[in-house]
Amino acid sequence: MSKVRIYTIAKELGIDNAEMLSILDDLGVSYKSVSSTIEEDTVELIKGIIAEGGSRAAQSGAGASTEAEAAQTSQTQTPQPQTQVQPEQVAQAPATAAPAADSGMTAEELAELAALEAEEAAEQAATAARAELPHRAPVVTIMGHVDHGKTSLLDYIRSSKVAAKEAGGITQHVGAFEAQTSRGKVVFIDTPGHEAFTTIRARGANVADIAIIVIAADDSLMPQTREAIAHAQAAGVPMLVAINKVDLPQADPERVKADLTTINLVPEDYGGDVITVPVSARTGEGVEDLLEYISLTAELEDLRADPKGKFGGVIIESRVDKQAGVLATVMVQEGTLKVGDFLVVGENYGKVKAMTDSAGKRIKDAGPSTPVQILGFSEAPSSGELVASASNEHEARELVAQRQEQRRDEEEARKKPRLSLDDILGP
Ligand code: GTP
Ligand code: MG
16 A cells, blocks of 8 residues: 655645645644655545545634634745756645644744755656657566576567667677667676676666576476575666576476565465466577567566766676777767777776677667677776766866776775773773
């Protein structure tokens, strides 16, 4: 059951906060302040009361004096939101916060209310601004137990969905690739299933919008299946379960579904909400359905990013090529990455000398949800590290210097002996 803030409901119902609190008092609902939350059930009750013919406050005649007092005092006491918000948003935000005299609220509570309302208005403004941004492709991470068929599934999708492009320049294996599906672009990230690679799976889950848990139908739940599920849950990413290898005679997809229920993942045909898709990476059976579910899930997530905004990305993997030098795979998350840009990762910086897409084609710029391989770092960055951009070399150096200084300060602070309680209290 979801909860809602008292003042939000008051605003929605068009009554003032004092009235709202008096209705709650009548109902015997306890609360701390108007910023406390109440159950949705209670809201229904309140709606009923109001529909019945006005609030209790109005019935008892208190309403008139409340209004009069409000008129007198609202100009001096109504707190104004402090946060920067769009003018129209401010206009929509209620200027009706009840004055302290009759709301039973202290000045502190009023200030808290004003801050909360300003925060809400700012949030609304941000949501409204975000809704204007273009959609971006979902980033889908494939996880599961060793040998359950993650890479095979991606190979199938890749060979059938990635139009062969002319590879120019540095063609390398990239753990992330883009695929065109009938419902648009999808970015996939493969992860290893071996137990040694826990951190890679955790990072994979963290950059994902959607996690696909691959479970072999002849093997069912295994230790790294459970681990992968835990990573996806910890990262708060929606999950789809691909029950793979259904072409095998010993495949038992029903057993996989039953096993899932034992870890509180109840498949749809068991009355739950976990989507399971039977697939075969060998025959391609079910792969189209899986892609369909990915698109549907992505639609619900309403993924957007600003290609014109400030660049932000994350390192997927990096390695040193004897001839080319450091090759780093970067996932562009916000903004657009261009050849010639300066990038800062941790305490290193580099200039993008060359960039290729996941098909190995040289490109000059890359927008949100694009995995690219770049040449230009002098040291290999670690996967999972965040990538920022700087407008020139000077700015990049400054940023690195700042980070170094901050790290040294933190190290110093850690070195200093801490005072014990005995030091403070004396013998
Ligand atoms: P790791 O990356 O080591 O965790 O393994 P993985 O999950 O990527 O498995 P991979 O794709 O390497 O496949 C493991 C084995 O299963 C290979 O021999 C595949 O040929 C086989 N395999 C994968 N998918 C299928 C399938 O749908 N049907 C059958 N019959 N075999 C499959
Ligand atoms: Mg693999």
